Amino acid sequence: MQSFLDIFDIYLLEAVINGILLGGVLALLALGLNLIFGVIDVTWICYAELVMIGMYGMYYLVQYYHLPYWAAAPLVILLVALLGAALHYLVIAPLLTAPPINQLLATGGVLFILQSFATVAFGIDFRNLGIRLPVLAIGDMNFSYARLLSFAAALIGMIGIYFFMTRTYTGTAIRAIAQDRQIMPLMGVDAKRIYLITSAIGGGLAGLAACLLVLQYDVHPFVGLSFGPITFLICVLGGLGNFIGGFIAAFVFAQIISLGGLFSDLEWGYVLAFAFFIVMMFIRPAGLLARRS
């Protein structure tokens, strides 16, 4: 083990592994957004703000109502799932026939609402759960258990969604709607119901991400802006609605941020990731895995 580690720069390896761990959570976020785009053909600009609300939910349940973490998590997932369904019912459903840009901008309005709601209701202080998980040391490298746990939970969540989509009737109906919006209602699939379920699942994934992110980051009303844009870029890079593309893109992005942050400030990692995204848009405009037409 030691000789193996000597070959590589120890910090480089640590950054690579941390990048992979970050990639897991980003992939989970991208999956929720991709699901909604693929099925309903709408981009939720406010997706990261749903996560932010979920993080506040965790904070209040754990700190004020003294629920244990494992009991609070399902409640938060349910809460954000309901929020997702409500968002669809109140904002997206009336706009389904409007130009796509209008739907995107309406969710931009929801972004403002959720952000300022959090400011008004919870204040602008940084808050955290007060749970500090220990750090795992392998050789000279340090990994936080919070990241490992998040990575594992994100993977389990994604596998769960995979089985739901492939093994259940509702999941099959969701995939069918994503393939052909016009025909499936004629085949007896209730499109409205499927849209609502999909929105709830997308919200639930945001809730799961919130439970995991709250272990690593402090929550404040603008926390969404720190990972929201990255999530959209991942989805676009992977091809909007392309689950596997989004999965791969999440890890590519996480590596760029992690390695960029190793050589310089974290912000430069983000700048690199954004620049990489713009260049990739020109090389593969329809996503990483798209075939060239």
Next chain:
Amino acid sequence: MNRQVAGWIVALAVLVALPFVHRDPYHLHLLVLILIWSFAYTSWSIMGRFGLVSLGHGGFMGIGAYVTALLWNHLGVSPWIGIPLSMVTAGVLALIVAYPCFRFRITGHYFVLVTLALSGIVLQVITATRDYTGGSLGYTPHRAQSGKGLYALQFDDKTTWYLIALAVWLVGLLIWRWIDRSMSRHAMEAISEDEDAAAAAGVNVTVEKLKITLISALMTALAGALYCQYQMFISPDTVSGIAVSLQMVFAVIVGGVYVALGPTVGAVITILLAEILRIGFGTRAVGWDNLVYGLLLVLFIIFLPKGILGSVIDWIKAPPKMSRGHEQETIKAARR
């Protein structure tokens, strides 16, 4: 027609005379802010009205503000040279990003998200180069020695700023009108309806889109630079980033994208709303203005997508004769 011109001249005379009659510094301050933001919103609407929804304008505005201020502080370059340089910087960046976008036909959602990445980059670069830009704490241009105010484009006098902002705002409206009457407008409308058909009809799609984007980016950078010179304080959150981009979109949609004065109406409404809430609720108002903005934005997009001014004009014109815009809306609706 003559009556319209006369109306404009009277309105302009009133606006020019205003600071000499009404000297309340707070009201003048609000008016200057409204005029500068109106100009920024007008610049956005030049692209936005043709369906080119950009969330990158926060980036252009940030470049306008920061390049001007950095050149002044570090190299002593007068804003008279710094502002054009900042505009050129923003324009070059716009072309670098927009050319491949239009060439490879990145439209709709994808265009929105590419431009979103652009304003993300500008924000992160400003924050990351905190040794020069002050990072997220903000940045203040050095005060010029007394007597060099004109050289440094720094005036303590609100009236001077009001007249500058008024002139720039007017130029913005004239550019809007010039595009509205040019062939570009027809070309862009054709493109926003159907790119292939427009190309087949002989419209050079890429060049037309680039022209509009370049004009819009240059104007936005100018707005950013003016904002910086007037406020003498800029921070990444107030002049750049995604939040500012969304603020532009919001104000323009509330006012009306398809009419010349729509963005101005949007600026008046949003700035007055923020001020009223600030005065009414004091520090407790933090967040409330955005809460109301967000609600309005959602409600407007669902119920009044043409904005306040657009709907009012339609309502006045509708019974006797349909306006051009309205006709096209009807055709679009019928097609769906």
